[in-house]
Amino acid sequence: MADAAGRMNRYPDMAAVDLRERIAAHLAVTTEEVAVGPGSVGVLQQIITGLCDAGDEVVFAWRSFEAYPILVELAGARPVRVPLDAAEGHDLDAMAAAVTERTRVILLCTPNNPTGVPISHRRLEAFLQSVRSDILVVIDEAYVEYADAGSGPDSLALYRRYPNVCLRTFSKAYGLAGLRVGYAIATPAIAEGLRRTALPFAVSALAQKAAVASLDAEEEMAARVAAVRQERARMAAELAAQGWKLQPSQGNFLWIRADEDLRARLVDAFDAAGILVRAYQGDGVRITVADSASNNRVLRLLAANAA
Template sequence: MTSSVLVDRLDPAAPALRAAVAGLPAYLAGRRSVSELTAALASNESHYPPLPSVVDVVREQALRINRYPDMGAVELRERIAAHLGATVDEIAVGPGSVGVLQQIVTALCDAGDEVVHAWRSFEAYPILVSLAGARSVGVPLRADESHDLDAMAAAITDRTRVVVLCSPNNPTGVSISAGELDRFLAGVPASVLVVLDEAYVEYATRPDTIDAMAVFRAHGNVCVLRTFSKAYGLAGLRVGYAVARPALADGLRRTGIPFAVSGLAQRAAIASLDAVGEMRDRVAAVVAERRRVTDALRSAGWQLPDSEANFVWLRADDTLRARLVDTLADADILVRGYAGDGVRISLADRATDDRVLAVLSDRGRFPD
């Protein structure tokens, strides 16, 4: 039987992908563990099990999965709004923060419009922009792995519709200071939406961390993007949200796929907000591990930035990157390599992190 791939190649009348889709790079998820002995540190998941109170709610809600969820996620939006000091009409939810970002790009960008973001940053950014027919404008990070906000401001043109700032940045972990952001926003046209992607904000500890809600209130062109996937540990349920001006938030709800956030996800997110104290205890443990791992790696001769997220970053060319990924894999440790840039290592429990440190304890094993 002739394969569909062969038919596509031989039959010019066969349905063809849009050029924007055919040219898209595939999103590369972190490699999954193949045994219980494997340390899966390639994806930025919480390495804690779900909170018991959240599990109880999910079990109860599982008996209702024959029913559609609330498409408007009204109760969840009400709880998020109360948690942040916002109003319910300022909240839009979606399947993870990346799903909400796709709603933002869909709502604002026509073909030929531009979205400015740092690079390297979250690899879904250029994919989502290309899907909308818009143009992705990646601005290189500075030598210290931080956003080059001056260069990003210079990259804004009359075709720019959105600027995405990932803070703390994935995969480098470096955050933007409140002062840097204030100076940047002062020069951004009011017609350009600035999205603060704060997927890892719960892990941020620097004294000058951005107060996103204060910035949102002070600037009419700012949108805050967050998720329950990281610190709250709901990566498998996919629920994120945006805080935006009511007209924009309404547009995001209109562009979202109907029923995209399941009833399980909505109830689990509400339960997670009820258990925010437990979440913060877990975050504190991750932050302590981050400090310990960073200090140990630096003592071993590695250079790495101060991460504000739940991972650490090693800048590496392709030769060193491949050596790091392969050597760690030989020790049953999966990490995330980025071609041309480096390696991201998610933080886990102390014993697992010690396995990483044992492999990387001798910087001399990994010549540049």
């Protein structure tokens, strides 16, 4: 990154060839199947704006990634929110029932943000079999590196059988959130369309170089993820002992479902302690798993505010 910063007077490679080749080698796909953008949000915007006209519909679970309805409305389409099931995961039967003749895209976030609940391979494959072939199903795996093996789908295997899209990012486990670089694995025709509709030069030269270097530092990333998983398990066990009811999370965060009174009380307590959490009005609080000392502060605060 320091070396690349010395050449910031040059435009980045608009086609991001080096990065696409490195991603393709990493996931055993072809370069023609890779499209990149400014974070997974940027790639999502390319997908939605490229496929949706005014009045078209995009189906997604709710609560899920909060950018979904924003991106859908920016494209002039209609967001169709399908409530999560009792286990804080995707209600795939209800999502299938929400599909209409105007549905163009279905967004599936696994592990789900903010609840951390993944979609199993078996359930997702059954869902894909039930969806019309003209609907693009996007498997958004922004947090997949934190998931335990076998907890979620083998999205690349499903991609080989169905014309869907696997969407990932370097923002989370790779630690490059400030550089904005994400990617999609899609059929060559879809990936070509995404590249053609992308904002020119949207992924900076610095981001491209950093993403390649990050893929080359896989052992470092794996060690960082292992530490997060260990702390996640420790925090979940202690919070369960305190009486908090949590669903097992496969992200780098824990989700506390809370009514508005409890949510407001927790937010006030966290604010007073100088701890930043993500609160969702009417739904709950998402707490990022951090270093051990920071997590201990969170655990002490929640012990003092246990229902």
